[in-house]
Amino acid sequence: MGSMKDALAKIGIKEVAKPIAPNERSKIAKKKVTEDVVHQEQRNFCEACDQVRPDVELYKHRNPTTEAEWICVRCADQLQIPDTFRKTAQSDTSIKKMFRREYGATLHPSEIKNQPTERPRGPVNGNR
Numbered sequence: 821m822g823s824m825k826d827a828l829a830k831i832g833i834k835e836v837a838k839p840i841a842p843n844e845r846s847k848i849a850k851k852k853v854t855e856d857v858v859h860q861e862q863r864n865f866c867e868a869c870d871q872v873r874p875d876v877e878l879y880k881h882r883n884p885t886t887e888a889e890w891i892c893v894r895c896a897d898q899l900q901i902p903d904t905f906r907k908t909a910q911s912d913t914s915i916k917k918m919f920r921r922e923y924g925a926t927l928h929p930s931e932i933k934n935q936p937t938e939r940p941r942g943p944v945n946g947n948r
Contacts, residue, residue, distance in 0.1 A: 862910050868895035874912040875919060881905040897923040906932055
């Protein structure tokens with residue numbers, strides 16, 4: 821005599837896999853998440869016009885009409901901020917070498933990365 825399981829297998833009844841609960845999720849190791857996620861690799865939000873644009877760069881300027889530092893090309897041209905105040909070359913248009921200014925000369929990305937960094941004058945506002 822065999823077991824009940826063998827008898828059922830002889831007549832063609834097979835074991836069914838246990839269904840997974842619909843709300844059950846697979847466990848993800850915390851190390852894996854922190855290694856894969858990169859925060860703010862590129863910034864694309866213009867603080868001057870409050871829009872997401874592909875040509876936003878960091879400008880350290882002394883223009884009294886705006887406090888925005890992450891500015892798109894259109895706003896930088898309207899505010900007449902020269903390209904010499906640009907501190908980054910991180911936008912999509914700059915990477916694709918399509919970054920062009922209408923106000924003044926456009927600097928090459930290699931010239932921007934070689935500029936000496938300036939220390940902030942006066943109190944630093946972290947909420948900008």
